[in-house]
Amino acid sequence: MKQKDKNTNKTNKINLICFDCNMPLSNWDKFLNKKYPNTLGYILCSSCQKKREDKLIKSLAKSIASDLDFYDFKQKGDK
Numbered sequence: 105m106k107q108k109d110k111n112t113n114k115t116n117k118i119n120l121i122c123f124d125c126n127m128p129l130s131n132w133d134k135f136l137n138k139k140y141p142n143t144l145g146y147i148l149c150s151s152c153q154k155k156r157e158d159k160l161i162k163s164l165a166k167s168i169a170s171d172l173d174f175y176d177f178k179q180k181g182d183k
């Protein structure tokens with residue numbers, strides 16, 4: 105029977121699981137991961153990836169805002 109060989113090939117497929125929520129990735133997320141592999145060393149589903157991005161943007165905005173405060177302060181101090 106050649107049918108069995110096909111089945112064993114199928115089980116070789118790696119089940120991708122999100123690093124943050126431990127949920128198996130959807131086909132769309134798998135597709136994205138294949139197309140745009142990240143350099144983090146782990147896999148995230150699109151919703152967790154978005155959560156991390158939001159966090160990153162918030163902390164980035166915070167650091168930029170404090171940088172601007174500092175710049176403003178320095179400018180005033182120079183005068």
Ligand SMILES: [Zn+2]
Nearest residue numbers: 122125149152
């Ligand atoms: Zn996730």
